[in-house]
Amino acid sequence: MHIVYPVVVSALLFSIGVYGVLARRNAILVLMSVELMLNAVNLNLVAFDVWLRDRLHGGQVLTLFVIVIAAAEVGLGLAIVLAVFRNRKTIDVDRLRDLSEDLTEADPEEVRP
DSSP, X not given: OOSHHHHHHHHHHHHHHHHHHHHOOBHHHHHHHHHHHHHHHHXXXXXXXXXXXXXXXXXXXXXXXHHHHHHHHHHHHHHHHHXXXXXXXXXXXXXXXXXXXXXXXXXTTTOOO
């Protein structure tokens, strides 16, 4: 097996993931694009591990760690998206740039200097 084929596929997957992170407005699609980028890295790690014939299989072990971290990232990311959706009623990334709520609609007694 040539090393070029998995590297090209990995580069394409990573490029699609970068485009998804930069172009998408939906937070869930951004998380999916990050996962696509992590899977491209995993493909590279396994391909180079097989190509170099590593006796300790370091690339495959590192791939397992990346998969575990990606699973934790998905769980935490979806929890954050759900919490934001409950408070703001949207998951549009462009509308979530402000960290504070709009104080003009709030009750004057609630606004503290």
